[in-house]
Amino acid sequence: MKPLHWKLVVDASDPHAQAAFWAAALRYREEDHSPLVRRLLGMGAVPDEVTTTVHAGTEDERLGWRDLAAVRHPDEPYDEATDAGLGHRILFQRVPEAKSVKNRIHLDLHAEEGARDKEVARLIDLGATVLHEVNEPSGSWVVMADPERNEFCVQ
Structure with missing residues (x-):
């Protein structure tokens, strides 16, 4: 049988800050979901309130999901339409409670x-x-x- 694909999911108060830290710590790449976010907003498939501006005021400013951010290994395959990693990947999801x-x-x-x-x-x-x-x-x-x-x- 074929091994299962997996990603590690981490609960976070601030998923984008956690993604930035872990991308730098691991020398990974923060996933850029802005093309997918723009496409879904344009179709009316998601409301504005589920999105946010990531890295506001920097050259890396982009749209992202308000409650989700992810990092991926820079040399592994990824989905070009979503920038989601298809290999080693960590997803950070917002939760209301602190650790x-x-x-x-x-x-x-x-x-x-x-x-x-x-x-x-x-x-x-x-x-x-x-x-x-x-x-x-x-x-x-x-x-x-x-x-x-x-x-x-x-x-």
Whole structure:
């Protein structure tokens, strides 16, 4: 049987800020849904209130979904009509409640050999925080949190 395709979905207070952080953190690409949004608005298929302006006032300004944003691996296939990734992809969806407990799932980021401290510093510059460092016989890593306090590790 053929393996299942998947995407990781993350609840967020601000899906576009989370997408911007994770695109920079992973060196992924923020998906640009503006052609699809414009097409559906033009057809009258969606109301204006489900859309938003993403990166307002910048050269990257575009239309997007108010409650959804996504990032995708830059070298993997994507749907040219929607810019939706067809490979490694993370979708951020707005939810009304704030994060309140430890994640049940998290990402482990693997820095290049000898570059973990540099990678941690880069992620801090992007808005992440260090929660603690782990040094065990099985290995060492840094536990961090993204801007909405979702935990992830850097090895």
